[in-house]
Amino acid sequence: EVTPEVEKMLMAITGEMTRREIQKKLELKDEKHFREFYQQVAVKLGLIEMTIPDKPQSRLQKYRLTATGEKVLKELKKGKNV
Numbered sequence: 001e002v003t004p005e006v007e008k009m010l011m012a013i014t015g016e017m018t019r020r021e022i023q024k025k026l027e028l029k030d031e032k033h034f035r036e037f038y039q040q041v042a043v044k045l046g047l048i049e050m051t052i053p054d055k056p057q058s059r060l061q062k063y064r065l066t067a068t069g070e071k072v073l074k075e076l077k078k079g080k081n082v
Helices: 004-012 019-025 031-044 067-080
Strands: 048-050 064-067
Touching: 004 019, 004 031, 004 067, 019 031, 031 048, 064 067
Parallel strands: none
Antiparallel strands: 048 064
8 A cells, every 4th residue: 555655755756866865855854754654665565676775774875666666656647647
């Protein structure tokens, strides 16, 4: 089940983005809240993936949509006529 938070995040991601870039685009200040309700949920659902999965703590870490994430985003946009 895709939460409203994850929906917003999928709409915000373009290409590969750092956690900080995504947070800024969503205008979220609280890093812990972002990780728990947006980032980790989307990763668990297989909607986004890390660019460096073997180093989750890397300062160079970025996130991008998976094929599933792209599909869900397309459906969301179709439903909202975006």
